[in-house]
Amino acid sequence: MVDLAPMLNDASIQQLLHSYHVTAPANLAVPVTVSVPSMSQPLRQGELSGLPAWGRWASYGAAACCGFFALLTLLAARRRGMALTCLGVSALLVGAAGWAGIEVGARYVNDALNLTVGNVRQVADVMVVDAEANLRHWLNLTLAAGAGLVIVGVFVAMTGGVVSGKRRS
16 A cells, blocks of 8 residues: 555645645555455466467467368369469458458557556557567468469469360360
């Protein structure tokens, strides 16, 4: 607990309080820390510190699963050029949807950040900007991979059509 009454007895603060017709109390004790409501387990410092390491591995696992299932799609497809093109188009759709999601969500994030003040606003703003930059980076890579797959798929489809045309004649 911190007593703020001595600060309120300052002449400049007294003028301000008097202009609003407020009288300062003799002592004003304010808690420095916020008490945690009774929960089954209280919050502890550093509890989420392991999350970045697990998040990275979850991202690698998701990327590996996507690659594996894309490979299975190519193995099962009769027309591999068309399958590559379709995989590229789906990657382009994912990248475009991600960019649209960032643009739509930015307004809501800014509204939430506008409710904060001081250092909390600055820290939260830096974190949001960093997260947005990382997300945009990965979405750009997704768009580039999708465009590459579309180009390779069209090339494979054209090559397959020329090769199958020569076999028929």
